[in-house]
Amino acid sequence: AQTVTQSQPEMSVQEAETVTLSCTYDTSESDYYLFWYKQPPSRQMILVIRQEAYKQQNATENRFSVNFQKAAKSFSLKISDSQLGDAAMYFCAYGGSQGNLIFGKGTKLSVKP
Amino acid sequence: NAGVTQTPKFRVLKTGQSMTLLCAQDMNHEYMYWYRQDPGMGLRLIHYSVGEGTTAKGEVPDGYNVSRLKKQNFLLGLESAAPSQTSVYFCASSYSGARAVYGYTFGSGTRLTVV
Numbered sequence: 001a002q003t004v005t006q007s008q009p010e011m012s013v014q015e016a017e018t019v020t021l022s023c024t025y026d027t028s029e030s031d032y033y034l035f036w037y038k039q040p041p042s043r044q045m046i047l048v049i050r051q052e053a054y055k056q057q058n059a060t061e062n063r064f065s066v067n068f069q070k071a072a073k074s075f076s077l078k079i080s081d082s083q084l085g086d087a088a089m090y091f092c093a094y095g096g097s098q099g100n101l102i103f104g105k106g107t108k109l110s111v112k113p
Numbered sequence: 114n115a116g117v118t119q120t121p122k123f124r125v126l127k128t129g130q131s132m133t134l135l136c137a138q139d140m141n142h143e144y145m146y147w148y149r150q151d152p153g154m155g156l157r158l159i160h161y162s163v164g165e166g167t168t169a170k171g172e173v174p175d176g177y178n179v180s181r182l183k184k185q186n187f188l189l190g191l192e193s194a195a196p197s198q199t200s201v202y203f204c205a206s207s208y209s210g211a212r213a214v215y216g217y218t219f220g221s222g223t224r225l226t227v228v
Contacts, residue, residue: 009153035216045203045219091155095213099163100146100171105155 023092136204
């Protein structure tokens with residue numbers, strides 16, 4: 001069965017600095033999708049970025065980018081120029097042939113002014 | 114606005130009471146899901162549906178039942194609530210289904226407390 005591991009329960013970053021959140025996953029599949037979701041205190045789950053496993057190019061969405069290492073089964077999220085509004089829980093998720101998404105346990109990001 | 118709507122947003126139950134959480138989506142999505150979120154546990158799949166009239170068990174189905182009588186609605190029932198079911202419940206739907214290619218659209222969640 002596939003698993004998703006987020007090894008950092010909590011992270012902290014200074015405003016305007018860069019932070020990287022880690023995610024590793026375990027799978028025997030070659031075709032899958034990876035996601036990062038943000039959950040602010042409002043509780044709403046917001047899709048931040050999406051990566052297709054068959055694409056070598058790392059996905060980028062404005063200040064958010066990923067470092068996708070397929071062989072290492074690693075999918076880290078980099079947030080550049082961190083803003084106070086980036087403070088949230090971040091969940092890494094795997095989508096494979098089983099149909100549903102499998103989520104990591106989350107990383108709580110704090111942003112210091 | 115198009116999306117996934119969950120009702121209610123908050124609820125307090127006494128042990129042994131029953132209730133139904135309603136999830137409605139207006140995006141014509143085939144796949145719908147119920148997850149629970151607990152501190153330090155991430156999101157865990159309770160039940161899901163791949164289409165009208167179908168349901169299947171997820172990772173933590175015990176104590177819950179579901180129904181999908183209409184494509185746009187997915188109901189989660191607790192027959193006899195227990196304190197261990199205190200959690201935040203999320204409904205989600207998926208356009209692509211088979212591999213959740215585009216991820217999920219989530220509802221805003223229901224915070225349930227069982228006392």
